[in-house]
Amino acid sequence: MNRTLYVTDMDGTLLDDTSRVSPESAEIITDLTRRGALITVATARTPATVSPLLAHTVTSLPAIVMTGATLWDRNSMRYIDTRFISPETSRLIRAAADRHGVNPFIYTFDDKGMLTVYHNGERSIHDDKFINERMKLPLKRFHIDEPAGMNQSIPNTVLFFAMGPCERINALADDIRRSIDCSVSNYVDIFGKDVGIIEIFAPEVSKANAVKRLARDINADRVVVFGDNLNDLPMMRIADLSVAVDNALPEVKNAASTVIGPNTSHSVARFIAEDFERMQ
Template identity: 40%
Template sequence: MDKTLYVSDLDGTLMQPGAYLSQKTIDLLNRSIGEGKLFTVATARTPATVAGIIKDVKMSLPAIVFTGAAIWNPASGKYSDIRYMDADSAAELAETYRKEKFPIFHFTLENDVINIYHIGGKLNELERRFMEERLHSPYKRFHISATGEDMLPPDISKTIIFYGMQPTYLAEAIHERVSGLPGCRHQCYHDIYGQEIALVDAFAPDATKANAVLRMKEKTGADRVVAFGDNLNDIPMLQAADVAVAVENALPEVKEIADIVIGPNTDDAVAEFISGDR
């Protein structure tokens, strides 16, 4: 029998709309893991929020976090397989954001601690809320100036991601400005904030969910990967999988490339599929 690695996105796929796992999903996943099935999550989130979401799931594998820029072990709190940005590329990108006065968070990862800095003036309401929701996390430390002064990390070679949420017209303009810079993979997309606000992020070129999943497939000795997703940023992971599964609430572009379309995230469809797959 084939050894299968099941990998699920979190938001809009495994989780309920309120950003939590239902008790049914938790129970089904724990039963599947107890039966020896290989399961993990692949998410753009960091352990600051992932830890609370999966705390009741008896994970036997580490989680793919930062959109594939790192692997995180919930049991030990340790990171591995970290994909840092090239230092010169990170410095050029930070300077471009600064010159263009584009507000964005600058994340570094060092000694298993995420440090977060900010470029582009005072925090807007969304940025402030983002920070306040994570201020007391043991996994993150914020270094933000109350006066809006740009704060840069002491060691830019530890850069793992730039992340911002701004009005769509600003996000699209900066994306066009920096997407051709060497040594980074830049994204601009809509997610949880609707069409008026776009998310912008930048990573090392090889920091993708797809690459992280394939490396985990090799490490676990799995014969096949079944991946679950709902959004555009899940498409490369789904295309890299042996079986691509879209939830019913997925975007049309995701359903189009999926091998299978299952029920919506609100119906515990991912956990149900894993539990019933033989």
């Protein structure tokens, strides 16, 4: 029997226009998983939001979270195979962010493995909205304008994340790519076209590399991925079959092997169901 690994992005792909997994999608994926389908997600999100979003969706594989910097075992509720940014690289990134007037969120793990997020300095309305929507989530702790957040090389740093004007974010991304050995992703926020987002990880962190490691670990002989945004392109390039939803960016649709319906029509779950049946 063919062992196909199905990996789907969340926002704009698996999630509908209310940023939820629809009941129909949850039911389809749960049923397929119980029949042996190998399905997971690959997302920039952290488990703090992934876990509640997938609360009614059964999957057997760890979720690829934080753009592949770590995996999240939903059953044991622990992080697996985390890639940390070195202290020296952290110092260089913070210096570059200061030069471009960007105040990033710094994601770290505390001694108990809790995801801990620091932010110091000026905040935009987007930053405040981001914090307020996540402040009470049980799997994430925010520390705002605390002295510990001024440490230039906070231990166990996994991610630098920032939002801001596209020109400022893009300039920071270009600067870092030229001078610092790390993984950088910058793109336009799907919820605000004038807002740029940057994510900075340890070298070689990507959804693509995490998908390849997971496929190897479970002995998958075929990989099918689903996406909608530019940060999905690397994993789409390494897949045997790459699928774009109809609402995807033009660059993503052009790069995909096939284009399906929009994220508002349970399209990912329905495609997986059809493909799973065909491969049996």
